[in-house]
Every structure is written in structure tokens, then in C-alpha cells.
Amino acid sequence: MTEAQAGDTRVDWEGALVQRARAGDTRAFERLYREHAGKVYGLCLRMTRDAQLAEDCTQDTFINAWRALAGFETRSSLSTWLHRIAVNVSLAKRRKSSPVEPAPEEGEDVAGEWTLETPVEVHEIETAIGALPDGARDALVLHALYGYSHGEAAQMLGIAEGTCKAQLHRARKLLRERLGMEVN
């Protein structure tokens, strides 16, 4: 079986599990949770910077998903759908605990691979990302770590695409300063 075929098969299992979960099968939904919990928690943790809050957000994400499962289009990506919910939940939780920072002016296009001038330890780069302001970090995490386009990230965050690009520009500038190297 090729890797592509294996991927297709995995998607089929996932579609089957979604169908069963829609019918009220919590065991099927648990399997979906097991499959996606790590990425959802990773996203929530990076957005909230608080393990306890991230756990709450992860649980709320899956509970909201359970409630909304009937509206999920099985042809679209379950992962992306869960990430959208996770972003909404994380933003809402964060708004309760901290004031919303002003968004930067719309800025230049930020493209590229987000490569580092020299290899950096995971812990060091995660710490640098964690120290970024909320808006810049959100845009960076969705775009550079989770691979969403500017438009997708902006839509998830509820901001204009230009604002998302400006946040990425800001994130790159701050990472350069904090890591002491070029981020291209």
C-alpha cells in the first residue's frame, strides 16, 4: 500500500467514525478525540500559554464539536474544522482573562518557509514563540506551524487578511530580535 493509499484509507476510517458519532456513538467520538487531541491541545497551548487553560479549551473544543457534528461536512477536513473550533474557544477564553491588544496596521506581505539561519533547539524556539504578543503569536502558529494560508488563518482569527500579514511581519521581526538570527 502506498503512502497516498494509506492516507485515503485513514480518511475513510475517519469518515466512518464521524458518521457513527453523529448517530450518538460516543465510542466513535472518543476515537476521533484520540486521533486529534494532540494537535488540538498543541494549538490551544500555544494560543493560551497556559496548560490548565489549554486543557479546558481542548475539552470545550470537543464538546462543541459533538454538539455541532450534524453540521460538519464530511467532505471537508475534520482536522481543520476542529482547529477552527479550538481557535474560537481559545480566543474567547483568553479575552476573559486578558484585554485584547490593538491590532497593527495592515502590513507587507510575509511569505516564505520561516526557516532559521542556523538550527535552533525546539525548546528555545517554542519559548521565543511563547513570548510573542498574542496577535502575532496566533498568526504565526496558524500559518507557520499549522500550515494555514494567510486567508485561512485570518478567517479563523476573525481578522482581515492584511492584519494577519502585519501580525506575521511583526512576529518575524520579534523572533529575529529574540533569537538573534535571520528568520526567512
Place this chain on the structure above:
Amino acid sequence: MTRHHDPDARTRVRSLGELPQAIEPQRDLWPGIEARLDEIEAKAPLATAGQTIRRRNSARLRWLAAAAMIASVAVGVWIGRSLLPLAGAVPGVHSPASAASDVSAATGAPTALDAAYVADPRYERQRAELLRSLQTRLASLPPASRAKVLASLETIHQAKEDLERALGKDPGNALLQELLINTYQDEMRVLTDVREASDSGKGI
């Protein structure tokens, strides 16, 4: 910020895209989720009951739902758990025991699937009766309904073959085992719907 990276977190990366997307939470969050799902279900008894009543009242809707599920998910298809083998062959309808033995033969060893089948004489009798009467009942259905049933049974048959093949390569895969059992259960659902549609004279 509390973080709990993997032990290999000292690995160096050259781009942000190399950072792991997944971070495992420190504790299992599922029990908390499950408890809240139970609360949600408990608070919505009317909706649940309404759905149940609608399902029970309409064999036709059940069939359409099952057919849509089968059509949209090639290997999906569900139902319960303790299916038994049946001697006798109907095109597109295989016994679970034969599947289990096929898997065993393919791997040369008993599989977890073998252990999953627990003898249930009532189920065996019901399935045998449904299979015996299938051809007769199909003949009583309108041609379009008959074609739908045969197409669905064929889809189920294909799903079984895919799952059995996959299990032959990975006999310990619990998800594959569960999906295969579900497939047999879906077959039973279709057979039951055929009987109900035939008895009601409404077709499917």
C-alpha cells in the same frame, strides 16, 4: 508557561514548520469530555426521544439513512457486536465466522477477531431466517428498491473484503476489527429493513 515537550525536545529544527503540531496533554482529557457529553444527552431527552421515535416509525427513513451512510463511506457501516456464522451463501452476504477464519488463515494464527464472536443462538436464527427469505422478499420489492438493496449489499461486501484484506496485514488492529464487525451489523440492518419494507408493502 507550562510546557511538557517530548523527551527529544532538544532536537534542533531549521524551520518553524518542523516543530511538532501535536503536544500531548499531561492527563487524559477524555473522561471529563465524556462526563459532559452525558450531561448534554441527559438535558436533551425530548430531542433524543423524538429522534428515536422517528427512527422507529419509519423503516423507509432508516433505510435511506443506512443507504446514504453506506454510499458515502465505503468501509463504514455499522451495528452491534455478537454476530454469528451462517451456513449458506447469498451473493454479497458472507458470514462473520468465515471472515474471521479467512483472517486466521491469512495470518496462520487465531486473531482477536475470533475471540470477538460470541455465540448468540437468537441472533444466528434471526440472520438465518432473513437470509433464507431474502430472495423472496427482494422479488416483492419494486425493481428500483431491489436494485438499491443489491447495490448496498455489494457495497457492504466490498467493505468486508477491504477490511479483511487490511486485517490480514494487521490482524491486531482493534479499529479494523470493530469496523468489520460493524459491517456485518450493517448487513443485518439492511436485511431487517428489507423484511420490514416487504412486510409493509411500501417498498424502500
